[in-house]
Amino acid sequence: MASGAEARDRLAQTAMYDRVESALNLVNERKSGLTVPNKWAFEARVGGSVSGAQLAITWSRRNEPEATLYLNNDVEPELAAKTLLDRTYGLIAASFADRIIGRDGARDVSASMLRRVANRLNELYTGRFDEIIHGQSLPLVSIDHLERAGPNPFLYHARTGEVLGDFTGLVRQALDRLIQRNRLRIEDVDVGLLASLFRELFSNTHLHARTDLEGALYRRSARGIVFALRPVDIPHDSFAAGLPVLKEYIESMEREAARPRVEFLEVSVFDSGPGLAARTLRSVVPADLPIEREYELVQKCFLKTYTSVSNPAHGWGLPRVMHALKSSGGFMRLRTGRLSLCKWFPPGMKDPRVTADDLQFMDIGGGSPKRHARVEGAVFTILIPVGLGN
Known part of the structure; x- marks a missing residue:
């Protein structure tokens, strides 16, 4: 080679x-x-x-x-x-x-x-959303080293540079543009839940994208959200792109859907930081660290009492994401460090409280977590089914 x-x-x-x-x-x-x-x-x-x-x-x-x-x-x-x-x-x-x-x-x-x-x-x-939307997806990114006039105003306050406190208006505006292209009705979508997912996921990725483990700014750093509408005819193996757990999740919708097509709203975020386990460990994850230990470090990030930053206002983002996921019958994939994890819940659960069992994640290929190639940063992908009863 x-x-x-x-x-x-x-x-x-x-x-x-x-x-x-x-x-x-x-x-x-x-x-x-x-x-x-x-x-x-x-x-x-x-x-x-x-x-x-x-x-x-x-x-x-x-x-x-x-x-x-x-x-x-x-x-x-x-x-x-x-x-x-x-x-x-x-x-x-x-x-x-x-x-x-x-x-x-x-x-x-x-x-x-x-x-x-x-x-x-x-x-x-x-630009306007109808110009920014590509296909069925809306990309919202912030690339620090190329920003001359401040961060993306769709994600940050222009005056303070802080992450927006409420994404409801942005989500509703995005849905208006995306739904125009499909039979889905905005009344079928829990806008508040999606806005909460936007806020929690992006706030979490904002905290970790720009600095290394020593607190120094990266030479290049970025983070972003891709918000997309994904109509799927059930069953549809190609939509799962070869991921057995995702295929299983999509097939589970067949029992709940009133028609053979289900719309999923996707909220995906990425960042260029050290990754969840490294932030928790506060050092680079050693190559010889058992994958089970790395999994425990990542799992810790989803506990209500844990935060990797000193600000007491932080520490609730990922627990809230899990609550929204369970409430909506959603799917999550997380790729960070040497882990590729997933979790999904069936729709219509009577008790959406998150339990210890809900924080047991599977490997994306099924079974217990396995070792994958090491990656920088973290990628979360959330799928939320909408319009199941139509």
Whole structure:
């Protein structure tokens, strides 16, 4: 196998979770360049775009200060840059690269691509939702090292720079745009629950995205939410993208749904921080630490009494996420450190109180937690079923 700058990791347009995990294994083994698709079917799968963003962040950290992104030639030349940057994973890959090489494999196009990145960020920070929505998803990102006029105003107060205290207006505005394209009615959606999920998930990821374990600012840092509407015809194996537990969850809806199509609202967040276990441990997770111990460190983050920061106002975000998940009959996937965990609940539970048993997570492949390739930051993906009774 080639080493150093000669090694390149290239994801095909058909790549799903398994190929992303394979790429992460390679990224952890040696230095390499990276090529991602301009068009990627994985983006339309649950958590696909944020998983691609996490891959790009992990690759960048393993290769800096020589992280080289090679542009793909899978679309027409005049559409390539826009196609890539319209997608969250593509925007993050370009923003976190030290150098960007053109489709010919030789020409340095870093300067022109960064100008396009700046234009795309301006669109995302100032545009209307009907312009920002890509397909059935709304990307809301904040990329610290490229922000010249302050953080994303859809997520932060322009004056104070604090995370918005209430996301209800944003969620309702986003739903108005997304639901226009489907038969779903806004009356079928618990807007308050979604706004709470936005607030808790993004506040949690905001705390951990920008600084390392010593409190120093990262050279590059980002975080974001992808809010999406995912209509699924049940059963639909391809929607699960090869994840057995997700397939099982989708199939469980067949008993509850009044019609063969179920709409899921997806709330996915990502960040570029050290990861949940490292924050809890307050140090880098040693390579020889048993995976069971890393799992315990992550599980601790979901306890009501635990917080990794000194501010007493914090420490309730992830417990509240679990309560919302159980109340709605939702699905969660968490990818952090060497763990890929999931949890789901059937809809219509009479008692949504979160118990100790509810904090027992499965490996994404089923069974007890297993060791996966190490990643930077954390990715949460939440699915909420809506309109089951229609």
